[in-house]
Amino acid sequence: MTQPLTLGRVFRLALLSLGALIFLAPYIFMISTAGKDQSEIFSASLSLIPQHFAYMANFTKALTRVSMPNLLLNGVIVCGLILVLQVVVAVPCAYAMAKLKFGAARILMAAVMLGLLVPIHAAALPLYVAFDKLALLNSYTALVAPFSISVFGIFLFLQFFRAMPDDLIHAARLDGMSEAGIVARVIVPNAWPAVTAFAIFSVVAHWNDLFWPLIVVTNQSYATPPLGVLFFLAAEAGDDYGALMAATLIITLPLVIAFLLAQKRFVEGITMTGLKG
Structure with missing residues (x-):
């Protein structure tokens, strides 16, 4: 049953639409610029619809001037490895803190909260020196290892597990399951x-x-998508912003598609982590 179109509802929808438009404006401008040639980009008039569609030429440049498949593959490998390691570490840690009784629980909780306050930038120099001494620069290990433990992941799963009923776990223990x-x-x-x-x-x-790959990677074979765009701009594209926007669009499109496919689960996860059992 549809809700009546009241003045308050119209105002809320207008406000939400305005907010969405503000957030989407850079992406819309990027899509528009990716279809323009150089002369049109730097013209005095501003139009979102290209006068002469140059999408094919710009996307061809983006795909040929750098190894775009290799950049995307590196992004998938690095993000996939990081995610798997983070989940493998965070889930047992969060379960232990949420459902097991032990003396160091409060200390570990304080350590997790403290870890949320420490940015990667603070440890970048000692990590770089360590990877240099181990001859691991320009490798997937250098890109993945510093992020294998996520205190944010532990905190997020901790909140979720606290909302799970204890009876479910007690029943599993009665069935003889180990932890x-x-x-x-x-x-x-x-x-x-x-x-x-x-x-x-x-x-x-x-x-x-971009921050960490820029530090530990100088070989384009291990470049992640943002670093690849930087190489593309610095070495090849020059002031060819149409091709640069096309390259950026190619790199950001997988994230947009992934989020649209997973948005229902995403909202469920965020909502349920706020519940308290």
């Missing part, structure tokens, strides 16, 4: 909304990360 079996066969199957929500956060953050 590892409970995590694998009870906790994880019921935690997919939280895992999906965390996956969106993790993949978006590391797919778009």
